[in-house]
Amino acid sequence: MSKFLKYPALLLCALLALDIAPCDASGSPQLVAVVGGGEVQTTHADHVLMVAIVPLAKEVGVPVRARGKSVELNVDGSWLAVTQGDLLAREERAPMMTLTAYPLSQRGTLYVSAADAISLLDVNASVQGKRLVVDRRAKAAESEGFSVRELPTPTPLPTATAAPAPVAFERERAAPAGKRLLGTAQVQMNSSMLDRSYNAMFDGGTDKVHASLYATGEPGSRLGIGGTVRVGEGDKHAAVGGVSDPLYGNVFSFGGGNGFELENAAGTTLSWLQSPLNNRHVAAIGRRTTTYNAEAAYVSQMNSAPQVLVGLQQMSVRAHGVWEREAWVGLHGIAGGVHYRSDGRLYTDARMGFAGAGLPLQPGDAPTQLTAGYDFFKGFGLRGGYGSGRGQQSTFLAQLYGQVGATNVSLSKFGNQSSLSVNVNTSRMNGALNYYRAPSFAGFNSQLAMALPRGFLSVDAYAGSLNTRDIFADYHLKRESPSMSIGLEDLSSAGQSRIGPTIGYMAPVTRSLSLGLELHPLLHGNGMRFSLQQALFQKIPGPADRFLTIAAASRSSSPLYLMIDGSRDRVLTGNPMRLPIPSGSHYVSLQSADGTLGSPEEKVVDGTPAAITVPLWPIRHVSGTLRFAHEGLPAGSALPPASGITVIVQPEGIVAQTDENGAFDFPAQALDPDSTIVLDETTLPPGFAEPAAMQIPANGNVSIVLKSSKNIQKVIF
DSSP, X not given: OOHHHHHHHHXXXXXXXXXXXXXXXXXXXXXXXXXXTEEEEEEEETTEEEEEHHHHHHHTTOOEEEETTEEEEEETTEEEEEETTOSEEEETTEEEEEOSSOOEEETTEEEEEHHHHHHHHTOOXXXXXXXXXXXXXXXXXXXXXXXXXXOOOOOSSOOSSOOOOOOOBOXXXXXXXXXXXXXXXXXXXEEOSSOEEEEEEEEEEOSSEEEEEEEEEOTTSOOEEEEEEEEEETTEEEEEEEEEOTTBTTTBOOXXXXXEEEEOTTOEEEEEEEOSSTTOEEEEEEEEOSSEEEEEEEEEETTEEEEEEEEEEEEEEOSSEEEEEEEEEXXXXXXXXXXXXXXXXXXXXXXXXXXXXTSOOOTTOSOEEEEEEEEEETTEEEEEEEEEOTTOOOEEEEEEEEEETTEEEEEEEETTXXXXXXXXXXXXXXXXXXXXXXXXXXXXXXXXXXXXXXXEEEEEEEEETXXXXXXXXXXXXOSSSOOEEEEEEEEXXXXXXXXXXXXXXXXXXXXXXXXXXXXXXXXXXXXXXXXXXXXXXXXXXXXXXXXXEEEESSOOSSOEEEEETTEEEEEOSSSSEEEEEOSSEEEEEEEETTSSEEOOOEEEETTBSSEEEEOXXXXXXXXXXXXXXXXXXXXXXXXXXXXXXXXXXXXXXXXXXXXXXXXXXXXSEEOOTTOEEEXXXXXXXXXXXXXXXXXXXXXXXXXXXXXXXXXEEEEEO
């Protein structure tokens, strides 16, 4: 092993041996996330509000499925996977979004940060103190006719690539009554000082078919066509176009190309890929699960003999992080790689790969990387790192990052390039500023989109070395509908400059077709921006009612109502009674008209099960206070704080947390008379053990006094 790899390898082994990663800093669960009247379990980790993603997705109507320590969400036709200890949300293993906090698992429930939940589910929500309030209407733009394109998520490791794409406003098009929005097709032509191009795109589909296609071109160059067409859901699918590289991992670090991919429900894959680097071709067959990926591939590329590769990639999630390893055997060499990532306030990310020279390698393959960081407190931290790969020079990273409210700031030194990045994202403003400096160039670019009382303001600015700049600002007179826009543009290049006005108009041609035209100055003459946007709709068939036979196990002196998803539907005139239920997934229960009796909720999917019998339990509002007694404590010692202790009603699993006064409260609901109250021992201060289960009182008022012992000394009902 060369000196180049020796010391990073020793350091990696030392990190793994010492297991440098703090314990899971998660708090205790509580019912504080409100969704249209419902409640979803949350917790805290390092002062970050974490939300149970599965029930939240169900509340807002996003298809979701749990797979071990991973959760998959169907957003806009694509399945995004979120995994405990993985900071990346992935689509078919390809990174799609960087999360702001590591997902964590508690008692079999996966939690993500409130900010990540909002981005992943694409909903309109806000964090109000310790509560996450989510609007069932999803996007605010549907009610206001206005939205902001989401800024790229800040990544933990900055790269030397170009700045993020400009921010722009896009008018949301609501589907007409009785129709479903399938997608959008758009054609755009630009003629400006820095960009003369033509492009077209289509994005849309149904639950089982989705296409994202584009075409770009410039004068004097060939038309570029790309994108992906995907048929099927989740694991069982076929995809053509841009697909992930079956070799991608800790040895082969380039992630994708053009080709096709087939996968069945058992996880068996068949794929073919052409990579743009070195014209590499890969034909592979493999097997994927949540913990391993086995591949057999035939690989050919320029300057390398064709050969067969067999590889195994494995991943395991541990209490402190994620551990990955892989091995490849080829006709002309072997390769291997390891990757360890820990979470917590002190975190590490170490990766090392090696490969024989006879394997089909590309620049950057077989990397050696080490990153370590520390979060001093919420929203502020420091990280540093080292990285290298085949055919690449060693690069060092140093970064200081912080967050204040809706503003993210990072100061980075990556190799010989320094950069400053500021991002602001609120419900009314979305902006980014990036400044970068390297030995041969310096410059900045920024984007700002701001909602005003009647219209919105959009600003794009670029300035670089050699007095090159393009600063453009325009104001759209209306937000709710297409309208005129006016602005100003300042241009400079090669010693020439010009400033001039811009004028444009976005007009509806039909209900689903819009035409936009904008004139702006160039250094010589004038330019034009032209766009044509077509929304595609599908008629929605009327909902087909299913039928459910429901019966109460006991009698009630007050009329009983059928409750569907928490709302009253109709009164029962018989017991049992056959009633229509809308198609889809719903939670049904019974509740007496006088509000004294109710039943637990039962899930019914498309009328299955067809008949249920539910018990009628008293509706109780359980609340109380928990406090600590001085008895048993050393003289003069202070009492521990009474806040943050988790109180649970079993077997329902309903959770509440004590506040700073030790008070706790459960919403009024139907409870089994045999239900008990327990405390979560992991949330008790040191020296206090989990008490025995207590029967819930008839009047719902509970007073708990804890002494420094392993039992509750006094319980008063």
